[in-house]
Amino acid sequence: MQKLIEEIKKTSGDMARRGWAESNGGNISLRLNSENYAYLNEFQPKSGWTQLPVAMPEIAGERFLVTGTGRFLRNIEVFPEKNIGVIEIDQKGEAWQLLWGYEPIGAPTSELPAHLLSHVSIKQKSNNQSFAFIHTHPNSVIALTYAVANLDTKSLSRLLWQSHAECVVVFPQGIEFLPWVMAGSMDLGRATANAMSRRNLAVWEFHGICGCGRNLDEAFGRIDVAEKAADICLRVMAAGGAKKTLTETQIRAIAENFNCPFDESLFD
Ligand code: 13P
């Protein structure tokens, strides 16, 4: 358990120090595959079963480390057992119970629908190799959703690919843009999971970003690069707008050089 706690402490601490996690903003989940975390079999349930809003048989029996609702990511380093928990999904994928954490009392993040439904998507698309999902509130990504009119998945993906030469390598499938939907809702959860079935990043208009990866470092890294590109983009706008930019030909060449097939339809 200590190794797992150290892993999440690193990610949550980095997120807080980046300024991505004001107050209780942002949440993290990690699917715990039974081979690496067999010791969880010995844990006694700490709660009864709570019904999930929709059945998810694809993740039946899975266990997840999930940050607590209302808890501050910056406090995970100090009191991990209070701010994070391990939940287990039942054998039908219809309910969850608590195995560890949320001391003395608490519950998983209010964004649990987006997390669990996205885990269904990423488990499937990665052939069971993707375990991490992060939602967070980085300034520049959010600011960009106010500063640019008529953003959509194509324009956002191209804008960020053009703003930093290595973006196309880090997120070759681009970034899904999701128009504002109520935080914590099933609609937001479904839209995010749908986005995660074809991309590794999704921006929530006026709110934040989500990223997935094989592990927390990969999910964090994707968000970090997108946020950096958004920051560069805003600085260029503040400096009077781009006088030149990476061309489509150059972006294609970068993708080819790094042997990285990208979503060509975003250039249509
Ligand atoms: P929680 O405190 O429920 O995790 O919510 C934070 C958040 O970022 C909602 O979008």
Ligand code: ZN
């Ligand atoms: Zn949020």
